[in-house]
Amino acid sequence: MRILFPLLLLSCQTGDKGVVVFDNAPSASILSPQNYAVYNEGESITFQGVVDDDSPLEDLTIQWTSSIQGELPALDPPDSEGYLSFSTASLIPGNHIITLRAIDDGAQQGEDEINVFIEAVPEIPSVQILHPTSGEMSLAEMPYVFMGQVSDEQDLPTELIVEISSSPGGFICFASVDGIGFAQCTHTLPLGTYMIQFRVTDTDGNSSVSEAVFQVVSQADFDADGDGYSPNAGDCKDQNPNIYPGAPELCDGLDNDCNELTPIDVGSDCYDDDGDGYCETPPCLNADSMLPDCDDTLPQTSPESEEVPNGYDDDCDGLIDEGTVNFDDDGDGYCEAPPCLNATSLEPDCDDNNYLVNPAAIEICGDGLDNNCNGTTNEENAQGCRQFYFDGDGDSFGVSGMGSQCWCDGGSYPYTGLDTMDCYDTNGDVHPLQTQYFSAHRGDGSFDYNCSYSEEREHLDISGGCQWGYISGLSCSTNSSGWEGTLPTCGQSGLWVSDCDAQYDALCFGLCIAFSSDWLYCLLQQCQNSQCNPEYDSRTQGCR
Template sequence: MKAIVWYLLLMATVWELRAQEILIEGVNFKSQSPPGDWQSNMNCGPTSALMLGSYYTGLEPTSTDLVELIDWMYSTQMIIPQNNAEYYDGNVTGISQLEKILLQYFPMGSVVRQSKKDLDFIRKQLLKQNPVIVGVNINMNATQFGHFMVVVGLSEAQVTVHDPGKTFGAYHKYSLAQFQASWATSNYATLVVRSSGSLWYPDGTLIQPVGSNRVYVVSDNGLLWVKDESVFNAMSFDWQKIIPVHRRVLDCLAEVGVVDWQPYREVWQISGKYFLFEKTSQSTSNCAIYQFASKTALDSWQLKQQVQNLSLVPTYGQACDQGTMLYLHNGTLVKSTANLNGYGEGAVFVATGNGELRPFESWDTFVMMGYENLPLMILSESNIYSAIKNFGNPITQNDALFCLSGVYEIQGAFDPDEVDNDADGFSVANGDCDDYNSAINPFAEELCDSIDNDCDGEEDEGLFFDCFMDCGRGIHYCEEGHWNGCEIVEPVAEIEDGIDNDCDGLIDEGFTIPEDTNPLDVDNDKDGFSINQGDCDNWEPTAYPGAPELCDLLDNDCDFEIDEQAICSAEKVCVSGKCQTQIVEAPIHCEISCPDQMLAFVWWDQDQILSGNIVDLQTTEEALCQRGEPWFDFNCACDEDWTCFDWQVAEVTCNVPTEIKAGFIDYSGEGEVWFPEVLCY
């Protein structure tokens, strides 16, 4: 048994004690007295909020902190002093007042308040290392006076709380049955700070520390600060994809730079392929052109620019640098409709490393990292393979909780394999295959140097990039630590011009046409059309102007679209170049009506909006799941300017089971309709 004990400083850690049991260590306890006395003290609510606020700011709650908080509550008239009691005994508070403390006094940025019997919600929050304020009773006795406690642990049989009503109330345990009976007396009042406790995220993830107005994008295991909203929008980042995180992530992922430029971009489609033209600004002359691996890869970038259909690269782009191939945008969540690579149907992945797709080890890991409410792309197997290079290792809870800064303390005798000799965050026991070279570890980038840089047992694996010559497109790949010459993989077509166009050593092979014939007038595939006559693929006999569109991933009729209205037999549709039996998804039908003189508004999916006095919403499970969870938002507004609104006056009827409640996803006064029988994962 190893004698080394590792302690990660300044951060709480979720420990899996046994099956389905979770406990958060590191939530500092404070009793509700002092200040005040125990006889008339009503500070349980503010003290619970103080414990949460101190936890997220990395401070220890003190009696002085509680005095200052109570003074603020008096000054804002949130409460008034009790009669015949000490001044700092406070007064009765409700869950909505505690919400204001977390949002206005600390502030925490965003919270979730709900009244619902939902133990799974508490469990998810504990997985994210979020302590949860609950409305219960003194001594967890349903017959006694109302009381607030902070849940810090949960198992199949017990709940663990910080009870501010006891001098030694830290990590106090009650049976689950006793907790649920007491919790029910407050109508299951629950309050939690919206945050994720992960200490590491893959490249491309957008995060915002709790209580901060700064948004960062993860890049090469560091943080780039996105300077302002205009830069955020110019980079085509998605506000819905920001994950609120605990501030301790800043101790583990260093801030390495700032994104402060607003690129000028154009998107081109040339000969069925998609390209990104980019300049650091509209006025600069420096530019680069990147090719997207597929239309799916382009879609994942969520670029705001319209696609321009061009026949060739414009003159102003011909001197640009040739950029790398672009795959699924880093940070994109992808759900497969097939059993992709053996991970099971419906598995969820995250794109990272420009072309690498990593699954999550478990649903708990996915939730702990804060991904469960983020939008995702639901893609077929063929679309996924068209937009990636390779699959990476599953993301585990150990990955999510690993602190790259290497801030550790060693106690007692130690095993040499546990020591990080090169200070790169990894020891031999953690998978470092050269612990005296900080450039070599499991998170290092693989280089063309005949060395196993990333410690996966292979040298120089997967290293290649595109190159272009007169003969066509080729690749440079790494061989024995060196880059080879440009090896042609997509040669250009041979034409009658006295030149070896495709670099196969032969000149004008396959041609017996007169010397004065224009090669563009030659019908190479004998389909009745040459290039000058509009043939878009002069070596494919099924492709020519007016040809029937087949289900074959080709533009048969030369209209710059692939497989549109492709011919398939009855009851089959064209999917990824194959005629497949059509699976008709049962529609979801809801009617939302508002009182006379009011307008109903409904919004769902990524950008779907309907309005009117009566809204007839017809959608599908797939569309509802585009935001990660199955729900839509609604409200009744007095007019189009929303001078007043009230979601509770709306009447909502649906053809499937629903739960209708006040919004808690980015709540701004709207209602939400949830579909408990729709599973998005």
């Protein structure tokens, strides 16, 4: 981006106004490589940068310089966005301070610099012996191909000289080298143990050496099948790498271990070694099952065994101790009896068949489970809880001013109140739904048991006394049941008239009925001690 900064000034010319344009210095920035990057001598390095200026970018003079080699041959100009790059593989070893400099037509310049370290590449050639590897054997009087790999940073592989010699014995051959540095020659050596030496020399006379021990042996001492044993070392069949002393028996009908005392194939994968009716690779030689045994050294381990907590895969399903108290069966990270085989927690699971139940779970109201294994299904602030209020007397009605707690159904004492409607929280009989009457005050002198803020008396009737009557016979009855005299207050005792009792001379009353036109007058006046009196019982006035 190029920016012009206009400034209106008074010109020296009368009546005119001039515009002065400031020419800012160009900017330059190196984008890659990073500062303090390290490269090998001769390695190609691509430098990238970006420049900017008020004037056209194509008018800028661009310089890439090295503090060691001076100006570098960079010819590519910046593109339309100011980006530019160049590559070189000619930096010599040392720490170069690379500078990108942009100079405009007014000789103003901007620059940026980084450090690049060039490591010197070793001048000596390298050689690696491919054959023989150290300790390798070959048959006597049998031509052997010696092979190696050579390289050099300055010379082509075909310009290198590779000399192969032995000790004892001396010079063997000059190896031929192809274009990728593969060197070889063929030679025959007599019986013996040799130190084989490969020497590579470049065009400047620099050389390096690599050595390997090589044995030339007879047929009886030669390990033809590469199993580590020769016929003289006890290999009973040196054309089969699966047959040698101590080899495991295979299901091949052969004497793999070269031991006549060991029955053929006993101990192999097709033989039931532990006698549990299973072998590793059915069909078995001595068992009928076609299910494979996962450990043929343990009779308690087989496809039909029961898994027990012992650190073994008893039932051969690929899992160890699954379904036991030491295994996390529901995958929640806990087992019943830690430490667990497949979990790290040392806290026990109380239900290892439900991944929603474990010591770290959130208690859920109403599911009937002890979700977090703390011994209860009701917990404060559990999922789905409701607010309960302080209920000191446990009547399910709470009071205000004592806070609330969130619990599952029923709450937790003393927070068992469903609302704050209790008017006296020290007596469980006092609550808004009380329908009973009580003859003793609730504890504070008040008889307001139903929180109506009044005292409602249970019995309000006053007795109307007794009277005689005659319909089909003489009767003495109360006009109405009730208190005798005045109405008692709450908790006060009094006499209650519930019935009346008649006392009279029945013979006299019979004569009154027969000969008197006013039987009641005759009864009361002529028959002595005729009375119709109330029957009393003592009661206490109940209230609510």
